[in-house]
Amino acid sequence: MTYSDRELLVMVIIGIVSVLSALTLLIILNKAWREAREAMDRRRRATLEPDVFRYAGASDTRALREYLDLPLSSRDERIVEAILLDVAGLVKGESRERITTACETLGLVAAAVTGLKSRRWWKRAGSAEKLGMMRSKQSVDALVAAMDDPMGEVRIRAARALGLIRGRTSVRPIVKALSDPNRWSAIRLAEILIGAGEESVDELLEAYDGLPKPARVSALDVIGRVRTPRAAALLRRALKDPLPDVRARAAHAMGLIADPTFVEDLSICLGDEVWAVRAMAAKALGRIGAPQSVPRLAGLMSDREWWVRSNAGDALRALGVPGREALIKTLEEPDAYARHQAVAQLEEGGIIDEYVSDLGSGDPARREAAIQFVRKVISAQRIDRLSHQAVEHTQDSVRRTLLKILKPEPQGGSS
Amino acid sequence: MTTNPARVLVVDDDPLTRRFVGALLRQKGHEVHEAIDGEDALRAVHTLQPRLVILDLVMPMKDGYEVLEALKADPATKRIPVLILSMRSREEDVVKGLNLGAEDYVTKPFNAQELMVRIGKILERTW
Numbered sequence: 152m153t154y155s156d157r158e159l160l161v162m163v164i165i166g167i168v169s170v171l172s173a174l175t176l177l178i179i180l181n182k183a184w185r186e187a188r189e190a191m192d193r194r195r196r197a198t199l200e201p202d203v204f205r206y207a208g209a210s211d212t213r214a215l216r217e218y219l220d221l222p223l224s225s226r227d228e229r230i231v232e233a234i235l236l237d238v239a240g241l242v243k244g245e246s247r248e249r250i251t252t253a254c255e256t257l258g259l260v261a262a263a264v265t266g267l268k269s270r271r272w273w274k275r276a277g278s279a280e281k282l283g284m285m286r287s288k289q290s291v292d293a294l295v296a297a298m299d300d301p302m303g304e305v306r307i308r309a310a311r312a313l314g315l316i317r318g319r320t321s322v323r324p325i326v327k328a329l330s331d332p333n334r335w336s337a338i339r340l341a342e343i344l345i346g347a348g349e350e351s352v353d354e355l356l357e358a359y360d361g362l363p364k365p366a367r368v369s370a371l372d373v374i375g376r377v378r379t380p381r382a383a384a385l386l387r388r389a390l391k392d393p394l395p396d397v398r399a400r401a402a403h404a405m406g407l408i409a410d411p412t413f414v415e416d417l418s419i420c421l422g423d424e425v426w427a428v429r430a431m432a433a434k435a436l437g438r439i440g441a442p443q444s445v446p447r448l449a450g451l452m453s454d455r456e457w458w459v460r461s462n463a464g465d466a467l468r469a470l471g472v473p474g475r476e477a478l479i480k481t482l483e484e485p486d487a488y489a490r491h492q493a494v495a496q497l498e499e500g501g502i503i504d505e506y507v508s509d510l511g512s513g514d515p516a517r518r519e520a521a522i523q524f525v526r527k528v529i530s531a532q533r534i535d536r537l538s539h540q541a542v543e544h545t546q547d548s549v550r551r552t553l554l555k556i557l558k559p560e561p562q563g564g565s566s
Numbered sequence: 567m568t569t570n571p572a573r574v575l576v577v578d579d580d581p582l583t584r585r586f587v588g589a590l591l592r593q594k595g596h597e598v599h600e601a602i603d604g605e606d607a608l609r610a611v612h613t614l615q616p617r618l619v620i621l622d623l624v625m626p627m628k629d630g631y632e633v634l635e636a637l638k639a640d641p642a643t644k645r646i647p648v649l650i651l652s653m654r655s656r657e658e659d660v661v662k663g664l665n666l667g668a669e670d671y672v673t674k675p676f677n678a679q680e681l682m683v684r685i686g687k688i689l690e691r692t693w
Contacts (some may be wrong), residue, residue, distance in 0.1 A: 204589035207680040237582050244677035 204523035283312030375404025406435025426456035437466025464496035490531035572617035610649025
């Protein structure tokens with residue numbers, strides 16, 4: 152039997168249309184099935200949710216199963232897990248612990264631990280994420296093992312989960328991972344350890360001496376950001392480390408902790424041969440708020456490095472009246488860089504604006520002090536703010552006085 | 567601690583928080599109503615005259631501070647106690663909320679029992 156060209160064409164068209172129709176029908180059915188399943192899940196969730204909420208908010212010894220209609224189907228278990236993990240983000244304290252207990256007793260922790268062994272990496276990552284939300288100590292060993300997963304995303308989620316579970320056993324592998332910068336991002340690990348808070352400090356203090364240099368820098372960063380005073384002895388020792396990065400980070404951590412007993416140690420560091428250490432020590436002294444360090448900080452306003460001058464200026468500005476007086480005195484320094492930094496700090500602190508406003512004061516002594524101050528700023532050769540105020544200040548008398556002082560002043564001059 | 571059943575309005579743009587706090591309150595026998603944003607909250611307060619408003623701060627339309635200010639500026643609603651339940655935990659936010667007239671301030675994540683005790687205390691004080 153032979154077909155004409157026309158018949159063949161009709162058959163091909165019918166074939167294509169049939170395949171397309173079947174595909175379309177398949178897509179529609181699949182979408183309808185998914186929507187129907189989601190609607191059923193929503194209805195079932197609405198039924199189960201109040202019982203799970205009652206359990207989470209209660210303080211009795213009854214298990215979650217006693218609050219729910221038994222038995223739970225596997226679909227129910229999935230829905231209950233979703234509700235528990237949603238509520239986990241809302242609550243803390245006893246309610247949070249009850250969620251962990253429920254996840255353990257319903258076998259959800261065990262299921263997620265099994266999920267860590269899945270062949271699909273995204274399932275392993277999802278399981279690690281869930282275990283972090285469940286915060287069960289039962290999952291620590293499996294999560295520690297997952298920190299050696301070939302996929303980076305699984306490793307970091309396992310580390311994050313361990314950080315959320317807390318406890319020294321959980322934190323230890325994260326601290327250990329700091330030593331392996333090729334496999335781990337030190338910044339992400341540090342964030343996890345900071346989230347674990349004081350519990351990471353014990354482990355860091357114990358492991359510190361065995362850590363390689365970059366890990367020690369990260370460890371000091373964590374210690375500073377956790378703001379633990381328990382690391383004082385380690386920080387003092389790190390401040391004398393032969394490695395400048397370590398000294399600088401120790402100084403920074405001391406500033407974050409802001410313990411006044413660090414002032415003497417930090418003041419010595421202001422004379423460090425490495426500029427980064429001097430800069431960090433200056434910043435730390437400003438944070439601690441140590442007025443006794445004003446003379447040393449004022450001396451750093453002439454440092455050869457901009458960052459040191461800038462941090463010393465910031466610190467002086469933070470130190471209240473004595474710091475402000477030191478900045479004003481710096482305006483008379485022979486070093487142009489020191490003068491410019493002082494002007495920048497006085498401008499940033501609103502002190503230039505305060506004196507400019509005093510030019511319109513009814514008190515002759517205040518007015519005279521303001522005139523003397525403005526003249527010092529002009530001689531420091533940074534008059535941007537003064538020029539701006541000479542045009543923009545709200546008081547006419549201030550603008551006129553300022554213009555009068557600015558105009559006769561000779562331009563240029565020595566530094 | 568037991569308190570008389572009261573009408574409570576839970577204002578939060580997050581449905582999960584509304585449902586969870588609502589369930590805790592219903593468990594104690596309170597009548598719970600929900601509002602999903604600031605404007606909805608102001609309408610609901612005028613209609614329902616609740617005994618207590620549990621108010622989130624970060625919401626669309628009108629934020630919690632605006633709602634609180636509006637409630638305290640209106641003689642018809644200024645005596646209704648407000649408990650702020652917010653993720654904002656900075657000191658200045660707490661001080662601002664209390665200065666604007668909130669009875670109490672609880673930060674998220676919260677301890678469910680502690681929240682219920684605080685609610686109970688407010689309802690006792692303002693009965």
